Amino acid sequence: MSASENGSSSPRSQLPFHVFGDLLDSIIVDVASECHRIARLGLDRNLEEEEEELRLSAQARVASTSSSIEANSKNVLDIFGQTHPAIASEILECMNCGRPVVAGRFAPHLERCMGKGRKARQKATRSTTMAQSTNSNGSSPVSVFTPYSDANSIKRVANDSSCSSNSSGVEEFKVTFEEA
Amino acid sequence: MNNFLCTYPELNRDIPTSWHRQHDSPITESRVPIDLWQRVKAFSSVDTVDGPDLLMASVSTRRASSSTVAPNPRLPPPCTHLAAYHSSGGSRSLRLLQRCLRVSPLGRAEVRRHPGEVPRCASCSSVGGPRLYACLTCAAVHCPAHAPSHADAGHEIAVDVDRAELFCCACHDQVYDRDFDTAVVLAQASAAPGSARTEPTAAEEGDRKRRRVDYRLFDTDPKERQIFLRGSSPIFVHEQNVLSPTGSRLPWGVRGLNNLGNTCFLNSVLQALLHTPLLRSHFLNDRHNRFVCQQRSRRKKGGNPGEKKHATSCLACDMDAMYSAVFSGNPRPYSPAKFLYSWWQHASHLASYEQQDAHDFFITMLDRIHEDEHEWCKSLIEGGGDCCIVHKVFSGTLRSDVTCTICGYTSTTYDPCMDISLDLDYGKNSKKSAASNSHACNIDTNFFLSQNNGMSTLLGCLERFTGPEKLGSDQKLFCEHCQVKQESLKQMSITKLPLVACFHIKRFEHSTLKNMSKKIDRYVQFPFYLDMSPYLSSSILRSRCGNRLFCSADGESDVDLELASEFEIFAVITHSGNLESGHYTTFLRQNNHWYKCDDSCVTHVSENTVRASQAYMLFYGQRFLHYKASRHAIAF
Numbered sequence: 001m002s003a004s005e006n007g008s009s010s011p012r013s014q015l016p017f018h019v020f021g022d023l024l025d026s027i028i029v030d031v032a033s034e035c036h037r038i039a040r041l042g043l044d045r046n047l048e049e050e051e052e053e054l055r056l057s058a059q060a061r062v063a064s065t066s067s068s069i070e071a072n073s074k075n076v077l078d079i080f081g082q083t084h085p086a087i088a089s090e091i092l093e094c095m096n097c098g099r100p101v102v103a104g105r106f107a108p109h110l111e112r113c114m115g116k117g118r119k120a121r122q123k124a125t126r127s128t129t130m131a132q133s134t135n136s137n138g139s140s141p142v143s144v145f146t147p148y149s150d151a152n153s154i155k156r157v158a159n160d161s162s163c164s165s166n167s168s169g170v171e172e173f174k175v176t177f178e179e180a
Numbered sequence: 181m182n183n184f185l186c187t188y189p190e191l192n193r194d195i196p197t198s199w200h201r202q203h204d205s206p207i208t209e210s211r212v213p214i215d216l217w218q219r220v221k222a223f224s225s226v227d228t229v230d231g232p233d234l235l236m237a238s239v240s241t242r243r244a245s246s247s248t249v250a251p252n253p254r255l256p257p258p259c260t261h262l263a264a265y266h267s268s269g270g271s272r273s274l275r276l277l278q279r280c281l282r283v284s285p286l287g288r289a290e291v292r293r294h295p296g297e298v299p300r301c302a303s304c305s306s307v308g309g310p311r312l313y314a315c316l317t318c319a320a321v322h323c324p325a326h327a328p329s330h331a332d333a334g335h336e337i338a339v340d341v342d343r344a345e346l347f348c349c350a351c352h353d354q355v356y357d358r359d360f361d362t363a364v365v366l367a368q369a370s371a372a373p374g375s376a377r378t379e380p381t382a383a384e385e386g387d388r389k390r391r392r393v394d395y396r397l398f399d400t401d402p403k404e405r406q407i408f409l410r411g412s413s414p415i416f417v418h419e420q421n422v423l424s425p426t427g428s429r430l431p432w433g434v435r436g437l438n439n440l441g442n443t444c445f446l447n448s449v450l451q452a453l454l455h456t457p458l459l460r461s462h463f464l465n466d467r468h469n470r471f472v473c474q475q476r477s478r479r480k481k482g483g484n485p486g487e488k489k490h491a492t493s494c495l496a497c498d499m500d501a502m503y504s505a506v507f508s509g510n511p512r513p514y515s516p517a518k519f520l521y522s523w524w525q526h527a528s529h530l531a532s533y534e535q536q537d538a539h540d541f542f543i544t545m546l547d548r549i550h551e552d553e554h555e556w557c558k559s560l561i562e563g564g565g566d567c568c569i570v571h572k573v574f575s576g577t578l579r580s581d582v583t584c585t586i587c588g589y590t591s592t593t594y595d596p597c598m599d600i601s602l603d604l605d606y607g608k609n610s611k612k613s614a615a616s617n618s619h620a621c622n623i624d625t626n627f628f629l630s631q632n633n634g635m636s637t638l639l640g641c642l643e644r645f646t647g648p649e650k651l652g653s654d655q656k657l658f659c660e661h662c663q664v665k666q667e668s669l670k671q672m673s674i675t676k677l678p679l680v681a682c683f684h685i686k687r688f689e690h691s692t693l694k695n696m697s698k699k700i701d702r703y704v705q706f707p708f709y710l711d712m713s714p715y716l717s718s719s720i721l722r723s724r725c726g727n728r729l730f731c732s733a734d735g736e737s738d739v740d741l742e743l744a745s746e747f748e749i750f751a752v753i754t755h756s757g758n759l760e761s762g763h764y765t766t767f768l769r770q771n772n773h774w775y776k777c778d779d780s781c782v783t784h785v786s787e788n789t790v791r792a793s794q795a796y797m798l799f800y801g802q803r804f805l806h807y808k809a810s811r812h813a814i815a816f
Contacts, residue, residue: 025310026342033343036354037727041253046711050639053707060791061703076781079430080511084780088438088515095521103515107441110517114524 253722253729255358259351261336265316268334271359273316278363281344283371285588286669287725289344289364293319299341301326313338313347328352344726361729368725373589373661395807431770433460435506436513436780440520444779445538448764449545450516451777452751453499454506455768456680457801462569463503468553470497493522495545496552513780523548538753538764539601539684539797546570546598574598576678579717582657583669585650589661594675599682604702605640638683638706638798646673646715648724673720677712679805681747683798688759699759703794706749708787710800713745747800755796767793 038044075083087104094101096113258266282290291314292299299312301323313327314320316337322330327338331349338347340354344364348355400408433455437447453459462468473494498519505514526548553568566572578597583590648671651657656665685704690697713719722728752767766777767790776785 022309029310030343033340033345033354034727037345037356040256040354040356041727041729043253043727049709049711050707053709054637054705056708056787057705057791060788063786063788064792076783078436078781079434079775079784080782082511084436084513088440088513088780090438090513090515092515092517095518103438103440103517105441106515106517107443107520110521110524114521 253727255356255729258357259348259353259355261348261350262346262355262357265334265337266357266359270316270337274359274363277316277339277360278367281364281367283368285372285586286583287368287372287588289367289726291339291341291344303329311343312341313349314341316346356729358729365725365728365730368728371588373587393807395805431768431773431775433507434768434770434775434777434782435510436777436782438513438515439779440515440517443516443520444764445536445541446516446520446523447779448753448766448777449538449542450502450519451766451768452542452753452797452799453545454503455751455770456573456799457750458573458679459569460503462573463500464507467569468496468500470494470500473497473500493525494552495519495522495548498522499549537688538755539599542682542684542797543598546574570598573680574678574682576600576674576681577676579673579675581671581673583671584657584659584662584666585669586666587659587661589659591660598678599684600645600674601684601686602638602641602645603686604636604700604704605644606634606636636702636704638704638710638795641683641685641704642712642715646671646720671720671724673717674712674715675717677716677744677802679802681710681712681800683800685796685798687755687796697759699755699762701794703792706752706791706795706798708749708791709803710747710749711745712747716745744802744804744806746803748803749798749800751799752790752793752795753797753799754793756794764796 077083085104087102090103091100092103092106093099094106094109094113096110099109101109277291280291280293282292282295284290298307299314299321300307301312302320303322303326306323309323311324313322313324315322315330315335316339317335320330320335321341322338327347327349331338336348336350337355338349339345339360340347346355346357346360347353437450439447474497477494498516502514502516502519523545549570550568553570575596575598578595578600579592580595581590581592648669651668651670653667655668657668658664659666659668687700687702688697689700750769754765754767756763756765763778765779767785768775768777769790774785774787774790776783776789
């Protein structure tokens, strides 16, 4: 914007600045006019409350950064004065099979018990596809495993059984051998 | 007409006291004949209000109720010059002026004597800089530099030709006038091509016309009291659990939930729902009695009642059991095992105990309860937000307007919603700038306040949600008027507010392209008290026509809506950690105390902890409830 100071600038080169200046001024007046209307007609009535909320939040953030991070829930007392172990220790009765299960491990138990979930489903898929591949003429389009060589399929099962942490992996391995 | 509002009772006393008392006396759990409830409902839905008005005691509002005034524009008194202009026959010139109002497709009004006129200052011929004023009396146009000299007696009022705003040159201020605004609105209306709008359902229309009645507190008569006492047994409340170890009063109905194996997403949502005001009342008032429900479904399925078979999965029944357990006063954490079992009985085959998204679970759960309750009251009005308790509590209506940028044709659709999912606003905070008069704050607070312009806030997210969104040139939509695909402007607004508003901050981004998801940890500021009126359809439409006085806004000036726009927070679900291993906790508010529910462990926390937390889902309840006369004697 120092073009005006430069004596040798032509009026023509100042045109873009003028145009931009006019556009900018026009936009500013647009916004000012709208805000003026909003303020004057009382449409902006909650400004104080909103600012109060912002102030309280700002204060809260200051307070939380300066105070220490809350203790881990290991030995924290709740409002009733109780402590809680990392894994819930209450014994529950499974609605599906009737066995007693520790609360903290209820969900994984129920998952297997009801046949839901990824691991349980995979188990089912595997046994059915293995049955299919041995019963067919050898050209069945099994999507999961290639029925070319048993070695391949065994390897895959072995890989998966090493990932899963429960005993069903071992069972799958057994199934493969039997079917083969 | 009885336009009476009653204060929503304290959040821990919103059920009739004859039913459940506060925990200083034994809490009784009772089984009540269902027809009794029908009588309760009939009681509060009579069309004629006779007898004394049994108000909720002390209609005290928490804050000064300047904000209960409907947010309609209030015209300030005119300045002397404007008043003089009117009295000297100014309205005649206004009518002439109306012919000169040219309206652009998107509603912007200009003053041009003929289309294509380029106004110039009469004194200096400039095209005026930012503003040109046309004198209303003699139509002479001047730039701001020369306008004051023209402002002699009778020529003080001018109009900004580019913005159609009145200006008083003597007062050097923009002024406002009803007649002028009406003229502009009429010009806008005649310029816009007809718009398409799906009408709100007849049910909703009838809904709005219903008369408001006074709230009457339910109380039993002696005969009913006898039935309660005979049919119920007290639940022992351990004396030591009335006060916490620190001596403060224990909250009512707050109990830990055991984590059953990565089920914190489930626990966090359950905690919020267990304390959702009207939902809580519904279950605690025995509106879904699990024994009756089980009996009914057994009878439907046939077979002997004595036969032992797997209980049919009804999530509402499990919720009923959970409410009873959580509000029993037992401090040991509760295991929502049966709930999980019922959940999985009908869940898709992809259900597993792995970590899930709390919001997804919330939506699915509402859907399931709708299905369960829906069965029950099939004979009653279906749809229209009255079909089940979750719809009554959570459902609102969103309005979506798509405007063609070329011709201005607007197409409007209405959709129900159970919650509002918000994209994060990246700190372009509203027209309202941060306060500079923060005299009492220390340096640190000022630091955070000055960061306001970069901070995300719930209001900012809502502004972004209801702001006009220019759809890209690759997203052209078909315009009925132009009969071609044109670039459009889309704008959302809220037509009907729910009784409980749940806001979901979209922190988890899923990119299908990269097949990867990430979490946005950015802090989002949220208020404890929330006024939703700027996001209502009436407000949005008004702002679209330039906030003119008496903008018709499709004739929807529903006073009820505007009065019902105040909310206060009662629960916050937070997520900490990342996508793979994260943890959900819930903050609950009761009686102005905040409690953190971290699975089985419930602790008392300060307000600051909650304000500073990383919110994922926010639950707000309406501060005031209005009771309307029912169309039917029995309404759920």
